[in-house]
Amino acid sequence: MVNFSKILGLEQLKHDDGILGIFDGDEMRITTSSYSAVTLAKLFWRYGLDIYNIRSWVKDVTEKFSRIYTIQDAGFAYTSVMDLLQAMDPVFVKYMKKSIKSVLKADGYSDRFIDEFVTGAMRTNYGQNADIHGFVGAVSLAGVEPGLWSVKGGNYRIPENLIPLSKINLIQGDVKSITLLEYQESNYELRYLPTSPKLANNAEIQTKGYDVIVIANPMHDGFPDIKFEDFPNEIKNFPQKFHRIIATFVDGVPNNTHYGFENLDGFPSTILTCKNDLFLNSYGKHNDVLGNPAEKSVGDRSVGKIFTNRPPTEQEVNIYFKKKEDVRMVNWLAYPEYDFDIDNLPPFVLHDNMYYINGIEMAASAMEMSVIGARNVALLSYNHWYGHLDKIDEPYVDPSQKSDKAEL
Numbered sequence: 368m369v370n371f372s373k374i375l376g377l378e379q380l381k382h383d384d385g386i387l388g389i390f391d392g393d394e395m396r397i398t399t400s401s402y403s404a405v406t407l408a409k410l411f412w413r414y415g416l417d418i419y420n421i422r423s424w425v426k427d428v429t430e431k432f433s434r435i436y437t438i439q440d441a442g443f444a445y446t447s448v449m450d451l452l453q454a455m456d457p458v459f460v461k462y463m464k465k466s467i468k469s470v471l472k473a474d475g476y477s478d479r480f481i482d483e484f485v486t487g488a489m490r491t492n493y494g495q496n497a498d499i500h501g502f503v504g505a506v507s508l509a510g511v512e513p514g515l516w517s518v519k520g521g522n523y524r525i526p527e528n529l530i531p532l533s534k535i536n537l538i539q540g541d542v543k544s545i546t547l548l549e550y551q552e553s554n555y556e557l558r559y560l561p562t563s564p565k566l567a568n569n570a571e572i573q574t575k576g577y578d579v580i581v582i583a584n585p586m587h588d589g590f591p592d593i594k595f596e597d598f599p600n601e602i603k604n605f606p607q608k609f610h611r612i613i614a615t616f617v618d619g620v621p622n623n624t625h626y627g628f629e630n631l632d633g634f635p636s637t638i639l640t641c642k643n644d645l646f647l648n649s650y651g652k653h654n655d656v657l658g659n660p661a662e663k664s665v666g667d668r669s670v671g672k673i674f675t676n677r678p679p680t681e682q683e684v685n686i687y688f689k690k691k692e693d694v695r696m697v698n699w700l701a702y703p704e705y706d707f708d709i710d711n712l713p714p715f716v717l718h719d720n721m722y723y724i725n726g727i728e729m730a731a732s733a734m735e736m737s738v739i740g741a742r743n744v745a746l747l748s749y750n751h752w753y754g755h756l757d758k759i760d761e762p763y764v765d766p767s768q769k770s771d772k773a774e775l
């Protein structure tokens with residue numbers, strides 16, 4: 368994503384860390400300060416060295432993760448998510464088989480740190496708890512470390528600007544079916560309903576032939592079904608479930624008394640919650656996509672976002688906001704439920720020359736992961752097409768590390 372933002376000349380908007388609080392439903396377990404020395408002292412008092420060590424833990428994991436960029440630059444690609452993780456670092460395969468709670472416990476982190484800080488991070492980033500697997504847990508922890516950024520103007524500007532740069536012929540439409548062809552000019556026939564606004568309701572089903580198909584949309588219950596016709600083996604949605612999340616944006620004033628604050632002085636800009644049965648996953652104060660306070664923010668008024676696992680009723684919104692000028696809700700299947708059978712993950716290859724990117728979300732759902740999954744599929748299809756089998760499912764060995772013996 369960093370490279371894309373540079374290539375496209377998009378500005379990175381650094382996020383101000385602000386005051387962070389962790390709420391257990393009755394009281395704040397910790398509230399940081401606008402003075403960094405006070406924050407450090409408070410975090411150290413509550414979590415001891417865990418709060419320092421987690422930073423180097425995430426750094427170490429990120430360095431291992433970053434190997435994927437060298438591997439992909441060298442043209443290597445993988446047919447399964449586990450092979451891709453194994454190529455980055457074998458420890459990631461182990462993380463997929465344990466919960467983040469047990470990974471961190473084995474690395475010496477305290478129950479208090481895991482039950483408050485780690486659980487809070489999992490609840491805000493993935494709507495789940497510290498029982499989710501260790502790899503997605505690590506990604507989630509990377510997401511609460513300082514230094515987070517977004518694209519000025521909105522993250523959507525990355526894919527939007529990549530489309531003209533790639534010079535593709537974009538046809539907007541809903542894919543209805545993919546038929547395997549035999550001994551014809553192309554490998555597949557795709558049937559789709561154009562969705563261009565110009566066509567309004569007059570669109571008719573169209574067909575088009577393709578040599579290679581890449582599916583970049585989750586194939587799970589709750590997502591539109593594509594019919595796969597004339598394949599020797601049945602191709603259907605995968606069994607893993609997706610997690611529904613509701614983001615409710617409120618232009619108004621947060622209800623400080625609910626969290627035990629007498630007024631809004633020192634009220635956190637981010638509140639994580641740390642009990643699994645709580646309705647509220649997290650609260651966050653939001654600027655607009657240009658980094659400015661929301662247009663009508665005056666006095667105590669601001670835009671706040673709460674994440675919940677089901678739509679809040681009006682009474683429930685009133686618990687978290689004492690004044691509301693405008694309320695908007697976004698309700699979507701955001702990421703997998705990370706409690707699936709690890710031995711049964713979706714593959715990157717559905718059939719010869721037909722690929723599927725979104726299986727990568729089973730490792731972790733995040734923009735960076737989607738980009739890595741997409742590049743893997745692009746390399747995989749290239750390597751298959753041109754017969755570069757030595758670059759498929761092979762461990763990458765850095766040429767500068769090869770000894771003479773290894774050469775022989």
Ligand SMILES: CC(C)=CCC/C(C)=C/CC/C(C)=C/CSC[C@H](N)C(=O)O
Nearest residue numbers: 428429432492505506509510733734735
């Ligand atoms: C430390 C590891 C394993 C990876 C670092 C690279 C990476 C994928 C960073 C993403 C960090 C991030 C912004 C996480 C936020 S959680 C995902 C969020 N809920 C979403 O839906 O995008």
